[in-house]
Amino acid sequence: MAQPVDEFDLISRFFMPLARDMPGAFGLRDDAAVLRPDPGFDLVVSADAIVSGVHFFDTAQPKDIARRGLRVNLSDIAAKGAVPLAYTLTLQLPLTTDEIWLSAFAEGLASDQLEFGLGLLGGDTTHTNGPLSLSINIFGQVPENKMISRSSSCVDDDVYVTGTIGDACLGLALEKGDLDVPTGPERLELAERYLCPQPRVFLGPELLGYASAAADVSDGLIADLGHICDASGLGAEVMFLSVPLSGAARRTVTDNQPLHLSLLAGGDDYEIVFTAPETARDAIEAISQDAGVPITRIGRMIEREIADSGVVVRDDSGNQLEVGNGGYQHFRGFE
Amino acid sequence: MAQPVDEFDLISRFFMPLARDMPGAFGLRDDAAVLRPDPGFDLVVSADAIVSGVHFFDTAQPKDIARRGLRVNLSDIAAKGAVPLAYTLTLQLPLTTDEIWLSAFAEGLASDQLEFGLGLLGGDTTHTNGPLSLSINIFGQVPENKMISRSSSCVDDDVYVTGTIGDACLGLALEKGDLDVPTGPERLELAERYLCPQPRVFLGPELLGYASAAADVSDGLIADLGHICDASGLGAEVMFLSVPLSGAARRTVTDNQPLHLSLLAGGDDYEIVFTAPETARDAIEAISQDAGVPITRIGRMIEREIADSGVVVRDDSGNQLEVGNGGYQHFRGFE
Numbered sequence A, B: 001m002a003q004p005v006d007e008f009d010l011i012s013r014f015f016m017p018l019a020r021d022m023p024g025a026f027g028l029r030d031d032a033a034v035l036r037p038d039p040g041f042d043l044v045v046s047a048d049a050i051v052s053g054v055h056f057f058d059t060a061q062p063k064d065i066a067r068r069g070l071r072v073n074l075s076d077i078a079a080k081g082a083v084p085l086a087y088t089l090t091l092q093l094p095l096t097t098d099e100i101w102l103s104a105f106a107e108g109l110a111s112d113q114l115e116f117g118l119g120l121l122g123g124d125t126t127h128t129n130g131p132l133s134l135s136i137n138i139f140g141q142v143p144e145n146k147m148i149s150r151s152s153s154c155v156d157d158d159v160y161v162t163g164t165i166g167d168a169c170l171g172l173a174l175e176k177g178d179l180d181v182p183t184g185p186e187r188l189e190l191a192e193r194y195l196c197p198q199p200r201v202f203l204g205p206e207l208l209g210y211a212s213a214a215a216d217v218s219d220g221l222i223a224d225l226g227h228i229c230d231a232s233g234l235g236a237e238v239m240f241l242s243v244p245l246s247g248a249a250r251r252t253v254t255d256n257q258p259l260h261l262s263l264l265a266g267g268d269d270y271e272i273v274f275t276a277p278e279t280a281r282d283a284i285e286a287i288s289q290d291a292g293v294p295i296t297r298i299g300r301m302i303e304r305e306i307a308d309s310g311v312v313v314r315d316d317s318g319n320q321l322e323v324g325n326g327g328y329q330h331f332r333g334f335e
Helices: A006-020 A025-030 A062-078 A097-117 A167-176 A184-195 A223-232 A247-251 A257-262 A278-291 B005-021 B022-027 B062-078 B101-115 B167-176 B186-196 B222-231 B247-253 B257-262 B276-290
Strands: A031-034 A040-053 A083-094 A119-128 A133-143 A158-162 A213-216 A233-237 A274-277 A295-302 A311-314 B034-035 B041-051 B083-094 B117-127 B133-143 B156-164 B213-216 B235-239 B272-276 B293-302 B309-316
Touching: A006 A025, A006 A097, A006 A119, A006 A274, A006 B276, A025 A031, A031 A083, A031 A119, A040 A062, A040 B083, A040 B133, A062 A083, A062 A097, A062 A133, A062 A213, A083 A167, A083 B041, A083 B133, A097 A119, A097 A167, A119 B247, A133 A167, A133 B041, A133 B083, A133 B247, A158 A233, A158 A278, A158 B257, A167 A184, A213 A223, A223 A274, A223 A311, A247 A257, A247 B022, A278 A295, A295 B293, B005 B022, B005 B101, B005 B117, B022 B034, B022 B117, B041 B062, B041 B272, B062 B083, B062 B101, B062 B213, B101 B117, B156 B235, B156 B257, B167 B186, B213 B222, B213 B293, B222 B235, B222 B272, B222 B309, B247 B257, B276 B293
Parallel strands: A040 B117, A083 A119, A119 B041, A233 A311, B083 B117, B235 B309
Antiparallel strands: A031 B041, A040 A133, A040 B034, A083 A133, A158 A274, A158 A295, A213 A274, A233 A295, B041 B133, B083 B133, B156 B272, B156 B293, B213 B272, B235 B293
């Protein structure tokens, strides 16, 4: 068994450099940190943990684990319109974790800090006899009282989604060996979409003032739009063929409608699903153009009926389609 | 194997009630929460994780696990002079976790929320194939720029500690069967001190304006005072016989100086070690009286010498005593 790394040594070598630019982190030399949003801003907080064998493969690279941990959290606050500021990290390491692993892990955090503009505020490192896991709390800011919630959608609001849906779940299926349709570069493209989420950090804050409600797509499009429906006390109607797919995904699901439908329930897209009044259409089109990110109108919000599960998916003839279990639950894991 | 509890069901049954009184938690129905300290206050953040088999026994009761998780974090911000506001919880549960366990765990959180005046802001629950663990981020507030840091101690400041030192490490030794000296009620008293930490939540904020530096005693008195020394670039001199012991601890270590000395390095006291100028003596005496908590002057801050490890322990004749390894590291665990 490798020599375990001393906790204090580990913090000073690998984590203190990540806190260098955070004045309130006190160089990780204190019991606590101070966090102060700009005047007139609210602090937005989200927490997500990822566990080896549940949220990522046991064989995953340390850099990819670090980025996944940060990015699933960045995605949560991006959907709220918040700009990231800082994060805390609690890390549970098997005793076999060595310095090479730690160094690559810290490098993954460092490059994402730079890319997304945030710093390490504090945390805790501990040994575990179980699988490696990390728990991240992320902090961002939005103008006071402006956070885009899940609960303020209105009937007749349009429903939009950013980017494309389903690549990550196809990528996961490929990684697991459950699917072997695409080959070559398309295979890599889908796998990459699963392995390295691209949270909509820069797009999210642009939606402030236009989006009436939003959620990030982590559990799956239908499940996350369902969360908006539940919180807003409404239903939603989604036009199946409007849901945007990448070229690779489109070619993978050709002539396989059940597989195509399942993409709407697949997880890990880390796009933003949101609603907005019809009056915002031009503004949203302009935001999409400026950001160079497709934003696609896929349906509308409707009254909720008693017997309704929230989200109804329809084909072009108006027939209701069955997506199946409307949510990927990490609690069950992918084992 | 027990039927695993559905994640959404688990949140709504056991955790939503804990967030009821936190307006920024949105009933745990959103991707993120909003946290807003009072005007003129800074937000203080700390993060600590505890893992079954490392920080508590595999056989620990769910209520005790919940309280330990919250209290080790409450202790961190109490030492900074902060008043608690809220916490986030990420919980990693073995698949065998059942509703009885979850219900008792949530009850432990609920009673501590009431006792210490804070609420649940958000979190994440996930399955693990490893040991149960929880990671808590705690949020408190202090008047702007007033957080008691570790780094602002001065030469000749007095060194104080609240309560008594060493009970928890004796309690742990008793629980592990490494020690069998005390019997009856004293045994229970020491074990309880280990099992249920009593963070100085109400005393900590009273030290604002008097303490020049502070840390909570979690790694052990010598190690945590050492952290103040390191951060302040100073040394400290501790008078061995001034370190306050409970009656039960005093009787346990009678005639056993190595055991007595080891209490200064034992962890899990969750007291506050702090420094203050001589001019604050009367005020600190009054705070102690008002709170009904002993605050004992145990030494003073000195210049740091090159060859010095930071903290020097002396007997009444001025001879230096060897405490041994000055820190209990959870990373190594108690296995």
